[in-house]
Amino acid sequence: MEKGRIRVTYRISTECSNASARARDICLEQTVEVTEDIIRDQWIGDHIVGKIEEIREIGENTFHVIISYAEEITGYNLSGLLNLIYGNISLKRGLWVERLDLPLSFVSHFRGPRSGIKGIRERLGICHRPLLAAPLKPMGKNPEALAKLCFELALGGIDIIKDDHGLADQDFCPFRERVRLCMKAIRKAQKETGRTILYFPSLTGEYEKMNALFQWASEEGVGGILAAPFITGLDFMRYIAENDRIGLSIMSHPALTGTFFNDPCHGVGHQVLLGTLMRLAGADMVIYPNFIGRFPFTREICQSINNALSEPLYHLEASFPVPAGGISLSKIPQLKEAFGRDTVFLVGSSLFSRSDDIVDNARYFLSLVESEEKKTPLQER
Amino acid sequence: MEKGRIRVTYRISTECSNASARARDICLEQTVEVTEDIIRDQWIGDHIVGKIEEIREIGENTFHVIISYAEEITGYNLSGLLNLIYGNISLKRGLWVERLDLPLSFVSHFRGPRSGIKGIRERLGICHRPLLAAPLKPMGKNPEALAKLCFELALGGIDIIKDDHGLADQDFCPFRERVRLCMKAIRKAQKETGRTILYFPSLTGEYEKMNALFQWASEEGVGGILAAPFITGLDFMRYIAENDRIGLSIMSHPALTGTFFNDPCHGVGHQVLLGTLMRLAGADMVIYPNFIGRFPFTREICQSINNALSEPLYHLEASFPVPAGGISLSKIPQLKEAFGRDTVFLVGSSLFSRSDDIVDNARYFLSLVESEEKKTPLQER
Numbered sequence: 001m002e003k004g005r006i007r008v009t010y011r012i013s014t015e016c017s018n019a020s021a022r023a024r025d026i027c028l029e030q031t032v033e034v035t036e037d038i039i040r041d042q043w044i045g046d047h048i049v050g051k052i053e054e055i056r057e058i059g060e061n062t063f064h065v066i067i068s069y070a071e072e073i074t075g076y077n078l079s080g081l082l083n084l085i086y087g088n089i090s091l092k093r094g095l096w097v098e099r100l101d102l103p104l105s106f107v108s109h110f111r112g113p114r115s116g117i118k119g120i121r122e123r124l125g126i127c128h129r130p131l132l133a134a135p136l137k138p139m140g141k142n143p144e145a146l147a148k149l150c151f152e153l154a155l156g157g158i159d160i161i162k163d164d165h166g167l168a169d170q171d172f173c174p175f176r177e178r179v180r181l182c183m184k185a186i187r188k189a190q191k192e193t194g195r196t197i198l199y200f201p202s203l204t205g206e207y208e209k210m211n212a213l214f215q216w217a218s219e220e221g222v223g224g225i226l227a228a229p230f231i232t233g234l235d236f237m238r239y240i241a242e243n244d245r246i247g248l249s250i251m252s253h254p255a256l257t258g259t260f261f262n263d264p265c266h267g268v269g270h271q272v273l274l275g276t277l278m279r280l281a282g283a284d285m286v287i288y289p290n291f292i293g294r295f296p297f298t299r300e301i302c303q304s305i306n307n308a309l310s311e312p313l314y315h316l317e318a319s320f321p322v323p324a325g326g327i328s329l330s331k332i333p334q335l336k337e338a339f340g341r342d343t344v345f346l347v348g349s350s351l352f353s354r355s356d357d358i359v360d361n362a363r364y365f366l367s368l369v370e371s372e373e374k375k376t377p378l379q380e381r
Numbered sequence: 382m383e384k385g386r387i388r389v390t391y392r393i394s395t396e397c398s399n400a401s402a403r404a405r406d407i408c409l410e411q412t413v414e415v416t417e418d419i420i421r422d423q424w425i426g427d428h429i430v431g432k433i434e435e436i437r438e439i440g441e442n443t444f445h446v447i448i449s450y451a452e453e454i455t456g457y458n459l460s461g462l463l464n465l466i467y468g469n470i471s472l473k474r475g476l477w478v479e480r481l482d483l484p485l486s487f488v489s490h491f492r493g494p495r496s497g498i499k500g501i502r503e504r505l506g507i508c509h510r511p512l513l514a515a516p517l518k519p520m521g522k523n524p525e526a527l528a529k530l531c532f533e534l535a536l537g538g539i540d541i542i543k544d545d546h547g548l549a550d551q552d553f554c555p556f557r558e559r560v561r562l563c564m565k566a567i568r569k570a571q572k573e574t575g576r577t578i579l580y581f582p583s584l585t586g587e588y589e590k591m592n593a594l595f596q597w598a599s600e601e602g603v604g605g606i607l608a609a610p611f612i613t614g615l616d617f618m619r620y621i622a623e624n625d626r627i628g629l630s631i632m633s634h635p636a637l638t639g640t641f642f643n644d645p646c647h648g649v650g651h652q653v654l655l656g657t658l659m660r661l662a663g664a665d666m667v668i669y670p671n672f673i674g675r676f677p678f679t680r681e682i683c684q685s686i687n688n689a690l691s692e693p694l695y696h697l698e699a700s701f702p703v704p705a706g707g708i709s710l711s712k713i714p715q716l717k718e719a720f721g722r723d724t725v726f727l728v729g730s731s732l733f734s735r736s737d738d739i740v741d742n743a744r745y746f747l748s749l750v751e752s753e754e755k756k757t758p759l760q761e762r
Contacts, residue, residue: 032519044521090639138413140429233614258471
């Protein structure tokens with residue numbers, strides 16, 4: 001396959017007279033990291049140094065700059081890609097990654113989501129409605145208590161039950177014990193309801209331990225695992241996702257990504273970081289804060305992530321968006337309208353505080369996503 | 382050993398009437414991730430939920446909030462620590478991690494720098510002056526050309542030669558070929574000069590490949606490796622650093638960390654991220670942008686990182702600060718005064734552009750750090 005170029009659209013904040021110098025600075029900083037005078041080899045200047053494809057003024061002192069990079073600089077892996085698009089310039093100011101366009105010749109090195117929307121729906125046997133997810137919390141409960149909660153949620157109709165992402169392999173809640181008991185609860189609920197329920201345990205920890213625990217969890221029959229790739233390494237998530245011996249689906253958590261989005265003039269666009277990169281790294285479901293919870297994400301941001309998770313990207317399956325972060329059950333109808341059918345709604349506190357009857361709370365949650373769907377004939381959707 | 386608590390000092394931007402509510406919000410968000418009403422277990426409320434130790438107004442609408450967390454929440458690893466101090470709240474606003482105080486009971490789980498300042502100096506046999514480092518660049522040169530440069534730098538008196546951090550295992554510069562040729566150049570220069578020179582190759586890439594390549598590089602006799610832990614995973618760097626089978630020293634690169642520092646009201650303090658955490662993760666030398674280069678770091682920021690790298694921290698060796706990022710040779714005397722003796726100066730472009738005679742350029746660089754030292758008797762330092 002012919003080698004392609006990776007195109008990054010940066011939004012840069014600078015004075016007009018300075019725009020092309022700043023664009024050129026990105027081209028050098030992200031590749032050769034030397035001043036112009038040191039580049040004496042023509043191939044390096046023409047091919048390795050980033051190339052300015054376009055500079056367009058989009059507002060006062062604001063420009064879209066498209067820079068293309070030779071894909072082989074990445075070494076065809078995610079660490080190389082992250083470094084190429086934003087490694088050094090993250091340490092500068094006023095540079096926002098707006099868009100990432102990847103050539104097939106690069107993307108062909110990645111499998112992407114193992115299951116994706118299609119695969120997760122097939123496993124659950126549910127095609128007509130958004131999916132329901134709930135977390136096992138609060139941290140500090142022992143494995144027995146979490147397994148009891150897991151059973152009640154499963155019995156009430158939750159499709160996907162996940163650990164809180166702070167759970168790992170702590171003394172007060174060891175990973176193996178938790179997974180063993182929760183899987184027992186899941187199997188019992190599956191038997192009672194005839195439904196499939198997927199359990200995604202969380203594990204962060206020492207590299208030398210994680211592989212073995214993931215493989216063990218896979219053999220226990222978990223639905224997949226919850227990963228926080230910007231803590232444990234984006235390529236490590238890809239490695240778990242693509243590893244057929246482990247064979248697990250992935251739900252990704254956005255922990256520690258917040259500073260990428262905090263300053264609207266400097267960072268990496270939500271749709272790039274939580275959209276394209278998570279999908280490329282194999283996340284089947286991508287958790288992020290919804291627009292009416294306790295985090296400062298807007299509706300437009302959520303939409304941009306959803307687009308990046310589902311737009312055509314060669315052979316890559318589409319991934320589920322998982323809006324979360326303080327969703328109240330009362331907002332589900334509104335969110336359902338905003339997010340559409342191919343969404344996993346993750347609800348925590350609101351589901352637990354509605355009443356002491358968790359099974360009933362879960363049933364109520366299910367009724368909120370099912371009710372309207374039933375009014376609409378399938379062919380109209 | 383009795384279990385201790387991890388104390389985090391947050392600087393928060395909020396109205397006075399809101400300070401204690403925001404502090405309480407951090408305590409919940411970083412641990413149990415539920416609303417107050419759901420915490421019914423007293424042990425969870427008392428022990429797992431973060432505890433406000435102090436709230437102090439330090440300026441208009443600005444507070445220092447000290448929160449302590451039970452150390453076992455981390456699972457005694459770096460991924461758990463990162464998540465505990467800033468995972469979810471990174472996605473909020475106006476929260477800055479100012480200080481991190483770790484109990485011995487936590488730190489005892491980490492070895493820290495394998496060599497540290499002491500070990501690197503011992504290996505080089507240099508105790509009386511700052512060390513000199515230079516990068517192999519620009520990216521795009523083939524292994525032969527980089528090895529030639531490596532030889533010239535080594536011959537001229539550079540102590541530590543490192544790959545540019547964008548180098549990995551690309552087709553145009555394969556890792557094994559580069560390391561083999563550069564090590565040959567290093568051995569030749571060592572023989573000619575009678576000095577020890579350390580070579581730190583860079584590698585980012587697929588998780589499943591890195592281990593084997595690091596071990597191979599170790600067997601080839603490299604001085605250590607260059608890692609970018611906020612791209613490949615902080616715990617992965619710790620794993621390489623602590624792995625006795627690999628047995629390599631580590632130079633860390635700050636790629637992709639910039640958004641942590643971009644907004645002075647929201648992020649993680651330089652001294653925490655590039656200081657304490659890098660040292661805990663085993664970095665023997667920590668690269669960061671100096672205060673008169675092309676990045677927006679101030680002299681005070683540099684000093685705060687240096688303090689965190691060298692202040693007493695139980696059994697952990699002190700790590701070398703490696704100021705970099707556009708250092709001009711003409712600024713070395715000024716930087717030497719600011720940074721002191723226990724520093725590695727990393728100079729790139731300015732070293733290469735001085736003249737076409739790289740050996741002579743390196744000799745000149747060496748003369749800049751040696752000259753004044755020779756004027757000062759050792760006992761006065």
